[in-house]
Amino acid sequence: MTEKNTQLSNSYSLEAMSDFFNARAEMYNEIHTGHIDxxxxxxxIIASFLPEHTKTIIDLGIGTGLELERVYQRFPFIRVTGLDISEKxxxxxxxSYPDKELRLYTESYLDFDFGLSCFDAALSVMTLHHYDHETKTDLYKKIHSCINPDGVYIExxxxxxEESFENAQETEDFYFSEYERLKQEQGITDNREYHYDTPCTVKNQIKMLRKAGFTKVREVWRKGNTVILIAGK
Ligand SMILES: C[S@@+](CC[C@H](N)C(=O)[O-])C[C@H]1O[C@@H](n2cnc3c(N)ncnc32)[C@H](O)[C@@H]1O
Structure with missing residues (x-):
């Protein structure tokens, strides 16, 4: 959930990621899409980017599954594996989907073993803007390994x-330094995941995906600050 304005307050209180989303789960479907570009x-639109042959997907940070409605409309028998650290x-x-066979794990995608070449597609929707370059690049390597040779990763x-910000890199740096400042001020020294938005420039996103081994990376959709990238092997 992006809280672009509230998190810029000097005293924004950091909550552990799972606590943050557990506390907001019941109202999430009503409010989330009103907060994002x-x-x-x-x-x-995400369903339209899945390859025609898609039979299995893994969805990282699946949450309440807002992205699944159209996926199920297009592929009624698709097998979905979903990970999220928020039980609620x-x-x-x-x-929402009592009749669907969903394989769900209450675990961090940063720790989970996704396996090798077992999915036609991997998705992550509005979840990775909380992590730094190193964490994301490591995760992208795991995603690269878990999709089939003709599979895709959609983020x-x-x-x-860059086109919307006079200095996109400075803005990115600012969010990361604010996050560090808040952690220090609030005495947070553990390695748990905390909720704070640290979006990256589109250029950096593409660089991280290439570094992780993806060769075909392209931007396919954008509205304001919400961007969809597709990466293939
Ligand atoms: C803004 S919600 C997005 C949910 C859904 N994909 C959507 O677009 O509506 C972000 C989700 O990512 C989950 N999340 C954040 N970090 C995670 C992690 N390391 N492992 C698994 N889930 C995570 C949160 O618990 C939350 O449900």
Missing amino acids: GGIESKQ MLQQLKD CDYMLP
Whole structure:
């Protein structure tokens, strides 16, 4: 969930990632799309980018599954594996799709073993703007290994397009330094994941994906700061 304005307050209180989303799970579906550029269209359009042959997907930070509605419309029998660290977000998802066979894990995608070449596509939707370059590049390597040779990784996220910011890199640096400042001020020294938006420039996103081994990376959709990238092997 992007809280572009509130998190810029000097005293923004950091919450552990799972606590943050557990506390907001019940109202998430009503409010989330009103807070992001592109709104519900940014979730619905994702299904159209999946390859025709898609039978299995893994969705990282699946939350309540807003992106799944159109995925199921296009591929009614698709097998979905979903990961999320918020039990309550996953409960909302299960309530929305009681008849679907979902493989859900309440675990961090940073620790989970995705396996080798077992999915036609991997998705991450509005979740990775909380992590730094090193963490994301390591994760992209795991994603690269877990998709089939003709598979794709689709990332829809809050990013900083160079065209919309006079200095996108400075803006990115500012968010990362604010996050460090807040952690220090609030005495946070553990390695848990905390909720703070640290979006990256589109150029940096593409660089990280290439560094992780993806050769075909392209931007396919953008509304404001919500951008969709597709990466193939
Ligand atoms: C803004 S929500 C997006 C949910 C859904 N993909 C959507 O677009 O509506 C971000 C989700 O990512 C999850 N998340 C954040 N970091 C995670 C991690 N390391 N492992 C698994 N889930 C994570 C949160 O718990 C939350 O449900």
